[in-house]
Amino acid sequence: MMLTGQITSAILGIGLTAAILFLVRRDHLHGPYALWWFAVAAATFALGVFPILVVWLGRLTGIVYAPVLPIIVGVSLILIRMLKLDIDRSKQERQIRRLTQKLAILEQELDRLGGHPGRDARSDADEA
Amino acid sequence: MADTPLPLRAADCLAVIPARDEAATVGSVVAGVRAALGCEVLVVDDASTDATCAQAQAAGALSLTLPLGLGAWGATQAGIRYALRHGFAGVITLDADGQHLPESLPALFEAQRQTGAHLVIGTCVGRLSLAKRIAWRYLRTLTGLRLTDFTSGLRLYDGRAVEILAGPEASLLDYQDVGVLMLLAKHGLAIEETPVPMLPRRLGHSRVFASWWVVARYLLHTTVLCLAQIDAGRRHGHAPANGAA
Helix, strand or coil, rough: HHHHHHHHHHHHHHHHHHHHHHHHCCCCCCCCHHHHHHHHHHHHHHHHHHHCHHHHHHHHHHCCCHHHHHHHHHHHHHHHHHHHHHHHHHHHHHHHHHHHHHHHHHHHHHHHCCCCCCCCCCCCCCCC | CCCCCCCCHHHHHEEEECCCCCCHHHHHHHHHHHHHHEEEEEEEEECCCCCHHHHHHHCEEEEEECCCCCHHHHHHHHHHHHHCCCCCCEEECCCCCCCHHHHHHHHHHHHEEEEEHHHHEEEEEHHHHHHHHHHHHHHHHHHHCCCCCCCCEEEEHHCCCCHHHCCCCHCCCCCCCHHHHHHHHCCCCEEEEECCECHHHHHHCCCCCCCCCHHHHHHHHHHHHHHHHHHHHHHCCCHHHHHHH
């Protein structure tokens, strides 16, 4: 019983690590994200293979029912990750909005300098 | 503390008109503004699917075409950034649907000259619906800003306000309303209102007050925004130029 759980966790950890390595190699995950997921994979692996760590951490943190500890830690990490994701998304949204505005301004200035007004912006041609 | 602004001359300002699918009215609005103020008019086409941009140009306006829809405030900010980049002294904004009368625009400049405010809002109190009255009372309490109309799109910004609103700090706002006012109040700018006559919307509809559901969502959204900077309005919002010497 113990061994089964241990093997499951170990497989999960190894699988996750392999998947992350693969994604980094394929350039689908960049820098800080890869590092974060590596840490998650390493933690899953370590806690799975060495359940004694869970007991030790439980005693250290005063959580009486030690097996619940990985779940608490896991959920907390997921929340932190999601928060960071939304922070990043807000930052990108700001950048996209400002780029959109700058693009429109530069396009207008380009047109005024004697480009081809309207050719790119309105390809559906409302001015024939 | 912000310095007291100089009186603005209409001819030195840029009129910014955000427009999405307003081809039916935008031409006459542009012509009206040009006749009333004699200033440059910039229509910011918020990814329209109709001939808004062509109509605006035909009426003699400059135009920006946003490749992605950014909403009313995103479009207005594009115009404000254009004004800053091209050295206009101030920006007057109005809606493209024809509800703001061009002949009432000089009243905003007059109010700015008299009060020395950085922002003058043209309001039509009689026009407010019950939903708006309730919402405004709530927002007055929440923000500490002593205003009667928070979402009026008829506004005159001076150079200092233009500088602040062109910045990244204002880019994540979604409406030209409480967030904009709080930001200006935070920077110590004086905000004034002046009553103006307005027409009911001829076509289209208010983006904020489309339905009760939208109103509720808007108020919730605004509440969070206000709680994040609860002190701004109470510090500066209702103090006109007298504190700025």
